[in-house]
Amino acid sequence: MDTAHALITQYPGREVNLVAGSGTFFSDRDRLFPTGGRRWWGGTLATRIFTELGRRFDGTNETDVATWLRTTYGTWLAVHNLSLVLDSIPNKVFLDCGIDLDRWYPLPRRMIETTRFMLTHRRGREHLRQTLDTVRTRFDVRCGPLNQASPSRP
Structure with a gap:
């Protein structure tokens, strides 16, 4: 939508088309990424939204x-896999990887949400596993742990 806005602003007479399917919708940026002082107390961090999505989806x-x-x-809904990975690798991997969907928010807010996730991520794991089992059965797709394969040598 930002691109459409930029085009309309830059070229007011230009026709702008948008391809949108039934799942297309736009976010309220101010609710997700508030600016100014509201970054400290407003908005909802992406990790919180993804966790809630995982909790709601069956x-x-x-x-x-x-x-x-x-x-x-x-x-x-990658919350289940993130939870499993978190228990399997050193914390330093997450800290060094550079992927932080919550980076928009000040560090103290991110630390609180990270601590909350660390303390609670195992609680919903069974629900998420059952959800993946349902998806596997419903859509006939492979969902489950990968087999531990020994490295192949040519």
Whole structure:
């Protein structure tokens, strides 16, 4: 949408087309990424949204979850895998990888949310595993742990 806005502003007479499917919707940027002092107390960190998505989705209710997300934030489940990875690798890997969806927010807010995730990520793991089992059965796709394969040598 930012691109469309930039084009319309730069070239007021230009026709701008947008290809949008049934799942297309736009987020309320101020609710997700507030500016100024509100960054310290307003908005919802991405990790919180993804955790809530994982909690709400059961493998069959994608329309309900999308409606909730659209209604709440105007936006669109890797929480289970993130939880498993977190328990399997050193914390330094997460700290050094540079991927931080919450980087928009000040460090103290990010630290609070990171601590919350670290303390609670195992609680919802069974629900997330059952959701993946439902998706596997419903769509006939492979969802499950990868086999530990020994490295192949040519």
